[in-house]
Amino acid sequence: MKKRNVISKKVRDISPSGIRRFFDILASLEGVISLGVGEPDFVTPWHIREAGIYSLEQGYTSYTSNYGILELREEIARYLKSRYGLGYDPQKEILITVGVSEGLDLAMRAILDPGDEVIGHEPSYVSYTPCTTLAGGKFVPVSTYVENEFKVNADDIEKRVTLRTKALLLGYPSNPTGGEMDRAGLKKVAEVAQRHDLIVVSDEVYERLVYGVKHTCFASLPGMQQRTIHLGGFSKAYAMTGWRIGYAAAREEIIEAMMKIHQYTMLCAPIMGQMAAIEALKEGEAQVEDMVAEYDQRRRVMVEGFNNIGLTCFEPQGAFYAFPSIKSTGLSSEDFAEKLLLEEHVAVVPGNAFGKCGEGYVRCCYATSMAEIEEAVERMGRFVKRHRKR
Amino acid sequence: MNEIFKILEEDARKTPQQIATMTGIPLSKVKGAIKQAERDRTILKYKAIVNWDRLGEGQVVALVEVRIVPQRDVGFDAIAERIYRFTEARSVYLMSGTYDLAVLVAGKTMQEVASFVTQKLAPLDGVQGTVTHFLLKRYKEDGEVLEVEKRPKRVPIMP
Numbered sequence: 001m002k003k004r005n006v007i008s009k010k011v012r013d014i015s016p017s018g019i020r021r022f023f024d025i026l027a028s029l030e031g032v033i034s035l036g037v038g039e040p041d042f043v044t045p046w047h048i049r050e051a052g053i054y055s056l057e058q059g060y061t062s063y064t065s066n067y068g069i070l071e072l073r074e075e076i077a078r079y080l081k082s083r084y085g086l087g088y089d090p091q092k093e094i095l096i097t098v099g100v101s102e103g104l105d106l107a108m109r110a111i112l113d114p115g116d117e118v119i120g121h122e123p124s125y126v127s128y129t130p131c132t133t134l135a136g137g138k139f140v141p142v143s144t145y146v147e148n149e150f151k152v153n154a155d156d157i158e159k160r161v162t163l164r165t166k167a168l169l170l171g172y173p174s175n176p177t178g179g180e181m182d183r184a185g186l187k188k189v190a191e192v193a194q195r196h197d198l199i200v201v202s203d204e205v206y207e208r209l210v211y212g213v214k215h216t217c218f219a220s221l222p223g224m225q226q227r228t229i230h231l232g233g234f235s236k237a238y239a240m241t242g243w244r245i246g247y248a249a250a251r252e253e254i255i256e257a258m259m260k261i262h263q264y265t266m267l268c269a270p271i272m273g274q275m276a277a278i279e280a281l282k283e284g285e286a287q288v289e290d291m292v293a294e295y296d297q298r299r300r301v302m303v304e305g306f307n308n309i310g311l312t313c314f315e316p317q318g319a320f321y322a323f324p325s326i327k328s329t330g331l332s333s334e335d336f337a338e339k340l341l342l343e344e345h346v347a348v349v350p351g352n353a354f355g356k357c358g359e360g361y362v363r364c365c366y367a368t369s370m371a372e373i374e375e376a377v378e379r380m381g382r383f384v385k386r387h388r389k390r
Numbered sequence: 391m392n393e394i395f396k397i398l399e400e401d402a403r404k405t406p407q408q409i410a411t412m413t414g415i416p417l418s419k420v421k422g423a424i425k426q427a428e429r430d431r432t433i434l435k436y437k438a439i440v441n442w443d444r445l446g447e448g449q450v451v452a453l454v455e456v457r458i459v460p461q462r463d464v465g466f467d468a469i470a471e472r473i474y475r476f477t478e479a480r481s482v483y484l485m486s487g488t489y490d491l492a493v494l495v496a497g498k499t500m501q502e503v504a505s506f507v508t509q510k511l512a513p514l515d516g517v518q519g520t521v522t523h524f525l526l527k528r529y530k531e532d533g534e535v536l537e538v539e540k541r542p543k544r545v546p547i548m549p
Contacts, residue, residue, distance in 0.1 A: 022547050036547035043541065126549040176549075297397070297412035304411050347546055354549070370412075 014130050018334065018353045022341065029345055033376045035364040036347040038175065040239035040320070042367075044276070045287040048238060051279035052272045060271050066263040067255075068096025068247070069274045075281040076232075076247050084217040086225060092252040095259050096269045096277075100205040100233040100246040101127060102262070107201045107229045107248065108135035110257040111167055118201075119160050120169035121152035122355025123176055123323075125203065128169055137166070143357040146325065149314050150179030154188035161192070167199040168192075170218060173206040176354045176363035177323040178299075178316020183216040190221045199254075201229045205246070206319040208237035208288055211296045213317050219249070226251055229258075234273075236319075237288050238280045243273035295320050298366040298373055305377035306364075310384050320367040323351065327360050330389035337362055339387070344379040391415070394423050395432070402436040439532055451480075451496045451525040452503050454511065455489040457518040466490060469516040478506045489521070500524065 005012070019036075026032060043049075067073065073090035080086040088094055097103040104127060112118070114136040120128050122141040132139040140160050144150040157168065168189065172181040181189075193200050202218040219228040233246030246269075248258055262268075299316065306313040306324040313324035326336045333350035340346050351358030366373060393413045397404055406424060410417040427433040442448050458469050466484055473493060474482040481494040493511070497503040504522070512520050528536055 017549065019547050019549055026546050032546065034544075034546035037544050038548035039544060041544070293393075300414055301408070301411050349547060349549060 010134065014133060017126065019349060022337065022347065025338070025341055026347060029341070032341070032345045032347055033368070033372050033379070034347040035366070035368065035373075035376055036349045037365050037367065039241040040236065040291065040367045041369065042239040042291055044238060044240050044243070045280075045284060047283055048240065048276050048280045052243070052276035055272050055275035060275055062271060064096075064268045064271050064274060066259055066268055067091075067094070068269055069271070069278070072096060072274050072278050072281075073247075075278055076249070079281055080217075080230075080232075080249060084220040086217065086220055086230075086249070088249045089252070093249060093255050095248045095255050095262065096274060097231075097246045097248055097262065098266055098269045099235060099244045100203060100231045102244075102266060103231040103233070103246045103248045103258075104128075104201070104203060105131050105135070106258040106261050107231065107250075107254075108132055108137060109261050110254060111199050111201075111229075112137035113166075115164055116166040117162060117164045118167045118169050119157055119165060119198075121150075121157075121171070121174075123150070123174075123351060123358035123361070124169075124171050124354055125175045126353060128171065132169070138164075139169075140165070141355055141357075143355075144177070144179070145357070146314055146323075146361075149317075150174060150177035150323070151181050151185050152189065154185070154192050157189060158192045158196075161196050161198075165196060165198060167201055169201045169203070171203040173204075173210060173215070173318020174321075175206065175319050176321050176349065176351065176358065177361075178319050178321045179314075179323075180210055180213060180215065180316075180318035182213070183221075186216050186218055187221060190218070190224050193227060194223060197227075199227055199229065200224065201231065203231045205231065205233045206236050207232065209292060209295060209320060210318045211292070211299060211316075215318070229254055234277050234280055237291075238277075238284050239291065240273075240276070240280065243270070243276055245269055245273040245277045295366065298368075298370055301370065302364065302366045302373050302377065305373070306380075309377065309381035310388070311380065320365055322364045322366060323358075323361050324364065325361055328389060329384060329387040331387060333359055333362055336387075340380065340383050343386075344383045346376045346379050346383075391423055394420055395427065398424070398433065398436075439534060441531075441536055443528075443536075449496045449498065450500050450503050451494060452507070453523045453525065454493045454495055454507055455521040455523070456491040456493055456511065457520075458490045459516045459518060460490075461516065469514065472514055473511065476506070476510060478503075478510070495522075 073094040077088045077090040108131050112135045116137045117140050118132045118137050119140045121144050129139040142156045144152050207215045219225045219230045229250040235241040302322050303313050310328050311324035333352050337348050337350040348362040348364050351361030406420045410420045460466050478495050479493050480496045483492045485492050495503050
């Protein structure tokens with residue numbers, strides 16, 4: 001065989017995840033407390049699991065409509081109506097996806113032509129750039145700052161708009177910062193989208209996990225529903241990460257385009273997960289509220305703990321992450337994460353994994369038991385004392 | 391404020407300082423609320439849920455259905471009081487349905503429980519009859535599953 005590149009240039013150009021190497025270190029250590037996870041520590045509430053099991057017993061093992069089970073789409077339409085006053089036609093404007101991850105991929109592939117630009121805020125979820133690239137687009141990052149609680153500034157977005165800008169990509173509440181946009185800030189972003197005729201892809205997978213504030217759904221802002229691809233899911237709110245069920249809601253033309261890709265690449269989301277998701281929407285509200293209350297307590301303990309040990313941390317209002325500054329140690333975020341893991345057996349994710357401006361921070365997930373959070377903060381306190389910049 | 395008691399109900403060893411951090415309620419208010427609750431018996435007691443089976447000292451517990459004749463003026467209360475004053479009666483509830491009082495009785499041996507029911511409980515004035523159900527196995531106690539549940543591990547690092 002002639003020597004040539006087996007792997008496409010497109011894929012070769014995607015930089016490997018900086019997190020992978022931590023796996024090897026982790027595997028060699030005992031007694032690690034991981035604040036590096038990206039999912040709830042709750043098991044899916046039993047009644048939802050039971051609905052999944054029951055669906056198997058009843059023989060629900062087939063494909064579903066490419067769009068997903070109609071009853072689930074109807075429940076989602078009802079939910080978006082009652083929670084945010086949004087009207088979506090469950091027949092044509094909602095698509096069930098394999099997690100929000102697939103929804104994001106479909107959205108990008110459906111709207112981007114080669115060279116189109118997508119403006120997104122950083123630090124932000126790791127798949128935003130590669131998903132844009134793989135769809136042929138170019139991700140244009142806009143930095144956000146702790147002074148502004150990592151909210152994205154509409155003026156900063158507008159400065160990056162060019163003739164090639166096709167879309168904005170928003171991810172609030174934010175993984176990794178825990179920052180949440182307020183309504184006024186989102187309205188300004190909406191004005192930019194309006195002025196430059198941009199599509200807005202809004203990843204709101206953490207919408208239910210907010211603390212002391214009310215989440216504003218971007219699509220619910222005046223005039224925005226038509227230009228928004230709303231991405232939602234079950235993973236975070238209902239502790240259903242492994243079921244892989246998400247959804248996209250947008251105008252018919254867009255959903256049809258996304259469905260076209262979905263039917264050829266994925267066909268449909270797993271039926272058992274869809275059946276469980278119906279149960280989640282119908283009967284799961286109380287459990288969501290209980291879990292949110294629990295996260296809220298852990299959030300306070302972690303944030304106060306970090307501030308007490310000299311890792312300055314703003315108060316996150318959403319998701320389940322704290323994003324403390326590690327600048328008092330003088331270490332880079334990767335060095336901090338690696339040394340902390342080796343010396344104190346606490347795993348965190350370096351902030352630069354989420355974009356250049358995440359340097360100087362680490363992401364710590366508080367979806368772990370209170371006892372582990374307290375122990376982790378103590379260990380990190382020892383670590384910081386040892387490594388404080390002189 | 392109810393949040394304070396939810397936390398204590400889940401883990402009575404949480405300190406006022408920890409509760410203040412968890413809830414964002416000022417420490418002095420947390421302390422005040424707990425003091426007040428202890429005074430007015432909103433908090434009845436702090437105790438541990440012990441799995442005695444693990445210590446080889448499993449207790450014998452029976453749920454006793456008691457049918458009673460209500461009395462003029464005091465209804466079921468007077469006879470309920472005569473029953474709950476016995477230390478063997480761990481819990482006493484007035485029930486709707488085919489019997490009146492549910493009494494949880496605990497003892498070291500089956501004989502001990504049986505003798506309490508036959509010697510003390512059944513002969514009481516006003517008690518019409520009893521049905522005793524012995525507890526065979528505990529699966530869940532006060533919201534806690536007794537067997538340690540094995541849980542699959544989460545991926546420790548995930549973006």
